[in-house]
Amino acid sequence: MANTTQLEDFVTQVRRDILRQVHKVNSGHPGGSLGCAEFFTALYQEIMDYSTDFKMDGKNEDLFFLSNGHISPVYYSVLARSGFFPVDELNTFRLIDSRLQGHPTTHENLPGVRIASGSLGQGMSVAIGAAQTKKLNKDKHLVYSLHGDGELQEGQNWEAIMYAAGNQVDNLIATVDLNGQQIDGSTDRVLPLGNLKDKFEAFGWEVLEVKNGNNITEVIQGLQDAKEKTGQGKPVCILLHTVMGNGVDFMMHTHEWHGKAPNDEQLEKALAQNPETLGDY
Template identity: 65%
Template structure:
């Protein structure tokens, strides 16, 4: 079991996943392209290089496999693209994104029974608590695999995050790797202006966590190495957090450098420009 692709070969995934993102959002004029584009490297590295899992044997309990929860559930375009291209469901199903009766809802949902999705998420601040519960369940089951979760930095403004952080440290939830997408953007503007998070590394260390930092979360190799380092630090009686700096909208020049593309769709001309910057490499759906 396990997916260990050549990390350099996986670079071909990046423009294709970005094509999937902008095409899905454009087709229904709805969705969240900015954060999805910024986390492309993370999802590709995690699902194709770091996690020990088998898409062909997906089960809801994830016994004897690494599992993942998306806390900032609005960035489903990148999540669905990588799930499909990893073999969880047909790539052609990406064409149903956000449509009536689709399994690919705007936020991850379980009622539709989409392989790869184990919990409905998107009510910000709750994903960390879910991941901690799953990690404790693995401990009770004698399962030595790891639980991963992704949080947006804006959702760290939620009080539940810090209650969960205290709980994880107190209960020595050391089979958990939390990644924070530190893009400093949220729907209303820069995170530092809406409500500044201060020194995240110092905060998590004060809460009793081990901290790994990734300065360029839009470099595939750097992200993969940071995730592997974080995984190597598990089983040390402390939870692990990876603070990963990314750029919202990365890979599409006119979407970068602003929060404006948090939740709006490109028009036809903007789609054309975005696709020109991300050539087809694995085949469009």
């Protein structure tokens, strides 16, 4: 297990990777990616039991499904730095014929990616199906998923949330990235989500909250606590409070960097706040 300093160094390098990926092609989604760097680091460096000898069926290992696929830069960075594919392949982000498309796809055969995502609202259904399959196969491993808060405005989520509780899908841990921002503004302004804790509990879920989703220690503890709640008849939800654009002062607390790449000067300022730790690709 890595110590806290090693994990924080990993997070810092991931932030650099995110910034450099989107800058190179002047395209992508840095805001939500930066906000979830700690979550992905905790998941792949500390929590999940997985093999980098990637097989699509995912038998006898934990699975992760990214529902809000537009935050692919953080996903690609952590997969690469966790050993799924060469780190220097990050250089090909969003290029023609690259395996690292703007939204993850399966036909590119990129190790670590099991579903095409980015068409919002579908990841919960996929994760539930995978979790039920593990139960049928008597596979004791868990299924993890990540969803944007604005993404919960999609109605399919709530059908799936109701289904998961009604069918006691208790080997699922679904995390909601609560940054309060979406592409057109704050979630409160676009379409208020109300009290998500009360809503998930009303639908029959076990709910935990991580108040500082950009603190690696708190994220790890939250995921460990969620694991302890599995197997008790209820699906588990983590409400992860994060800051969009975290780690880059001029990108934080605003929707403006949801889907905008930094220019040369902005990249230089952002990278200065996130010094190289593990080596740039």
